[in-house]
Every structure is written in C-alpha cells, then in structure tokens.
Amino acid sequence: xxxxxxxxxxxxxxxxxxxxxxxxxxxxxxxxxxxxxxxxxxxxxxxxxxxxxxxxxxxxxxxxxxxxxxxxxxxxxxxxxxxxxxxxxxxxxxxxxxxxxxxxxxxxxxxxxxxxxxxxxxxxxxxxxxxxxxxxxxxxxxxxxxxxxxxxxxxxxxxxxxxxxxxxxxxxxxxxxxxxxxxxxxxxxxxxxxxxxxxxxxxxxxxxxxxxxxxxxxxxxxxxxxxxxxxxxxxxxxxxxxxxxxxxxxxxxxxxxxxxxxxxxxxxxxxxxxxxxxxxxxxxxxxxxxxxxxxxxxxxxxxxxxxxxxxxxxxxxxxxxxxxxxxxxxxxxxxxxxxxxxxxxxxxxxxxxxxxxxxxxxxxxxxxxxxxxxxxxxxxxxxxxxxxxxxxxxxxxxxxxxxxxxxxxxxxxxxxxxxxxxxxxxxxxxxxx
Numbered sequence: 319x320x321x322x323x324x325x326x327x328x329x330x331x332x333x334x335x336x337x338x339x340x341x342x343x344x345x346x347x348x349x350x351x352x353x354x355x356x357x358x359x360x361x362x363x364x365x366x367x368x369x370x371x372x373x374x375x376x377x378x379x380x381x382x383x384x385x386x387x388x389x390x391x392x393x394x395x396x397x398x399x400x401x402x403x404x405x406x407x408x409x410x411x412x413x414x415x416x417x418x419x420x421x422x423x424x425x426x427x428x429x430x431x432x433x434x435x436x437x438x439x440x441x442x443x444x445x446x447x448x449x450x451x452x453x454x455x456x457x458x459x460x461x462x463x464x465x466x467x468x469x470x471x472x473x474x475x476x477x478x479x480x481x482x483x484x485x486x487x488x489x490x491x492x493x494x495x496x497x498x499x500x501x502x503x504x505x506x507x508x509x510x511x512x513x514x515x516x517x518x519x520x521x522x523x524x525x526x527x528x529x530x531x532x533x534x535x536x537x538x539x540x541x542x543x544x545x546x547x548x549x550x551x552x553x554x555x556x557x558x559x560x561x562x563x564x565x566x567x568x569x570x571x572x573x574x575x576x577x578x579x580x581x582x583x584x585x586x587x588x589x590x591x592x593x594x595x596x597x598x599x600x601x602x603x604x605x606x607x608x609x610x611x612x613x614x615x616x617x618x619x620x621x622x623x624x625x626x627x628x629x630x631x632x633x634x635x636x637x638x639x640x641x642x643x644x645x646x647x648x649x650x651x652x653x654x655x656x657x658x659x660x661x662x663x664x665x666x667x668x669x670x671x672x673x674x675x676x677x678x679x680x681x682x683x684x685x686x687x688x689x690x691x692x693x694x695x696x697x698x699x700x701x702x703x704x705x706x707x708x709x710x711x712x713x714x715x716x717x718x719x720x721x722x723x724x725x726x727x728x729x730x731x732x733x734x735x736x737x738x739x740x741x742x743x744x745x746x747x748x749x750x751x
Contacts, residue, residue, distance in 0.1 A: 337381045344390045345374055347543050352394055353466055354445040360402050363497060367466065369402035370394070376401075443551055443558075447507050450518035453500060458493040459518040460525065465490055470529055478525050480662070480697060512559055520569050520624065523551050527573050531580070532730070545580065549573050568616035568624035574609035575631035578602040590736040594640035606635045623659040626651050645674040662693040666700060673707060682707045698727040702737060705744075714744045 349370070356366035373394045387393040449463040461479065464470045470478075476486035496502070507515060530544025552570040556562050582596035613632045616625040630651050637643040652668035665688050673681030685704045694700040705720035721741040728734045 337386060338378060340386045340390060341374065341377045341381060344377075344394060348391045348394070350466075350547075351442050352391060352398065354442045355395055356398055356402060357445055357448070357466075359399070360406075363466070363494060365402050365405050366398075369398040369405060372401045373398035442547075443554055446519050446522055446551070447512065447515055450515040450522070451497075451502055452514055453502055454493060454496065456518055456521075458489060458496075459515075460521045461486065461489055462493050463518075463522045464525055470526070474529055475525075478528070480694065482696075509559070513563070516559070516563055516566070519555065520565060523548050523555070524569055524573070524624070526551075527576070531576055532733075542580070545573070545577050549577060564616045564619065565622045565624045567612050568622065568628045571609040571612035571616060572624055572628040572631055574605050574612070575628065575635050578605040578609070578635060584732065588732055590732050593634065598638065601635065610636075621654075623655060626655040626658065630655075643674075645671060649675050662688060662691070662697075666694065666703060670703060673710075678707045678711045682711065696727060698724050698733070701727065702740075705740065709740070709744050714747060717744045 352373075353366055353370050356370055357363060360366055360369075376397055377390075377394060381387070445466070446463050449466065450459040454462070457479065461475055464475045464478070465472065472487050472490065473483045476483045479486065526544055527548035530541040530546075530548060549570070552566070552573055556566050556570060559566065579593075579596065579601050581602070582598065582600040583591055585591055609628075610632055613625070613628045616622075616628060621629070630648050633644050633648055633651075649668070649671040652664065652671050656664050656668055666685065669681045669684040669688070672684060682704070685700070685707060688694060689700060689704065701720045701724035705717045705724060708714075708717035708720060718741060721737055721744065725734065725737050725741065728737060
C-alpha cells in the first residue's frame, strides 16, 4: 500500500525538490521505525499503516509551505497519531474508545519510548518479534515483517522469495486477514517465548541486510542505510537472549564480513566490481577483525546455516589476494550447507565453488541441472552465472544468450551496466579467458 504514497512523493519532485527530497529521505530511512512506534501505540496493523501513509502525504503538502521541521520523524509520528485517532473515532463511533485514547496519552507530543518497560529495548526489534508470531506460517512471518517494518516493497520481497509480485501481494493480504480474523495480538513476547521466534527474526534481519548490500532495483548497488540498520539490529539481538544463540552471533559476523567489503564493490562510476577484482586494500580491516572471533564462537558445537555462511565469508576476507582463496575449504563448507539447508540458491553458490576447484564443465552441468528444475527461472544470477561459465569455456554464442536472459531480469542499474559490458565482450570476442 505505501508504494502509492512513495510514488506520489516522487512525482512532485522538480518544483519542490528540496522539500520532497527530505520527505523521501525520511520515508526511506525511518518508515520501519515510524510504523513500529505506531503499532506499539495503537496495537493495530491497519490503523498504523494507513495513518503513516496519510502522514507522509500530509508532509508533502505542508512542508512546502511551512518548511521542513526540526525533527521530521517526530513530526510524521505526531501527525500519524492524530490521523490514527481520527480513524479510531470514525471506525468505532464509541465515546468510550475515544475516551480511552485520550486517557492513554496518545494525543500528547511524540516522545522517546520507555526502553526500560519492555524486555526488547527497541521499537523496531519489538515489532519484528511481534510479527514473527508462531500462529503464522514462517514464510508469512518473514514477508509481513519485511513489508511493514523493513520498509521493503512487495516486488523486493517477491524477489527474495523467488515468486511473482502478484503472488507475494496475495500472500500479504491473506496473512493480514488471518491476523485480524484470529485476533492475533500485537504483543511483545516474553523472554521465554523468543527462542521459538528467533529463526524468523534472524531471516528478516538478514534479508533487510541483503536488500541493502545488493539492492534489487534502482540506481545504487548498495543501500548503506539498510545495511547499517540490519547490523544495528543484529548487535541488539545478541544482547537480548542469555546465553546468546550461536546463530545470532553468526548472523552478526556474516553481515560484518560482507559489509566490510562494501567500499570495494563499486568503482568511482558506481559500477559493480566482482570479488576477485576488488581492491582488498579498501576492505574494512577493523570490521573484519571484529567479525572473525564471532565466527569462531559461532562454529563451536554444531554450526548452523549462518555459521557456515560466515565461515565462507571469513575465508574470502582472510585471503590477501583472490588467488590465495581457499576454494577447496569453501566447497567443503558449501557441501555442509547444502546438506543442512538445501535450497536452489545454495546449490547455485556451490556450483560456483565447484568451478573454482574442479573447473567450468562440472560446474556448468550443475547449473544446467538446476536451471532444468525451473526453480530459478526468474532469478537473474542463475543466468549470469551460467553465462560466465560459458564465457570462460569459450562458448560465446551460448554465453550471449544467457547474458540476454539475465539482462531481461535485472532491475539494478549498476548490475545492468555490468551485464551489458559482459554481453558486449562475448559478442566481440574480447575479455575472454
């Protein structure tokens, strides 16, 4: 729903670029926090989301004439409060409901939440745990949380689940209806209830990070705001549960290691730079050094999926040069990961490691078998990986076909330019190893 509000915000740019840019920046950076605060206050998903939409629309009009407020987020929250109260009045038509809101203090000025009043000292993390209710299917928990609190659009979430935007939109409608019909409360779970929700919470945080690390659409490849927020939530999550779950530690390490390479992933023109071509001197060594002990901690005992992924990322970060990468050990870790958590994405990543250890032909057989299942037909990276293997094997015409398939699916401008360069290379027969 809130994509329509965002489109309206963007459509006004030009005449009021400065003001509308401020609204857009607040929307991008603070939608999740704002919605989390409103859900906490009103205990109602629909009212909170609709009030937030109306507040952002009001900001487009009012900030032009009155100027940008000193605290834009607080202005949005306060405006949304008033609009939510109006909605409750119209919806209930009961004086008792209006009186209860007045007594509750919701009409007062926006203030910082009382972090000591709840076991989860963060509105956004509170609502992630709340949306990850065990009465909902795990996939529904994650999709709902990404849509509401992660600030991700339906199309972005659909790509994460490898389904169409229409299918994902229908799923979101169904889960909201179930919440309403089953009267599932928006309550912060107690400490003893957190473990059963942990897996979904970790998935949400990691998918928010992934959207920041490799944006599925738009111009920039990296959205640092989403990466930073996911890491912040990962750090906070580790402090909430005693003893700290190994997978929470592993997820934080994994995000830190990926994020440490962020500056080297794009060149001065904003174009994608592959891992083996990156300037490793631009990697954040301090962040890597922080993450490595966390990887060791997470690997003790029986390592989970995030621990195995963090170990793979650590091997990449520990290699001084691309040619020093221990691909044999990485392949072994992917073998474990595929047994522990089989998925088409893991299988595709494992095929890349097979190529580095055993050569392109066995890897291409794996990719072709994966493509034959149809599970990744709409996944750009399947076709780009196949194209790269064909390019390296000298099958330039077939490589060009796969690059064209990848280009038809890519939505990020930086990745599109990279694929266009690769397509040009195979068409002209240059840059082929």
